[in-house]
Amino acid sequence: MKNVKLMLILAAMFGASSVAIAAENGSASDAGALMTTLDANQDGVVSKDEAAVSKEVSAQWDLLDLDKDGFLTAKELSLVDLSAS
Secondary structure (H helix, E strand, O other): OOHHHHHHHHHHHOOOOHHHHHHOOOOHHHHHHHHHHHHOOOOEEEHHHHOOOOOOHOHHHHHOOOOOOOOHHHHHHOOOOOOOO
């Protein structure tokens, strides 16, 4: 798990356009790792600008933002389909 988290952080740091690497483990903690990776300002939610580093999250934004507040919570991120491209 530490390796996946490290790879997600490195991918975000190097401007990767996708965090699909987290899908390799398929664990329930993927949403937490995704939140950690995407929540650049660490305010507990992911804005659309923060989500732009992930093709999967950006493509699914309208479906994921259940309350239409313009942010994704950890609960909403748990719905991400990392296999979508």
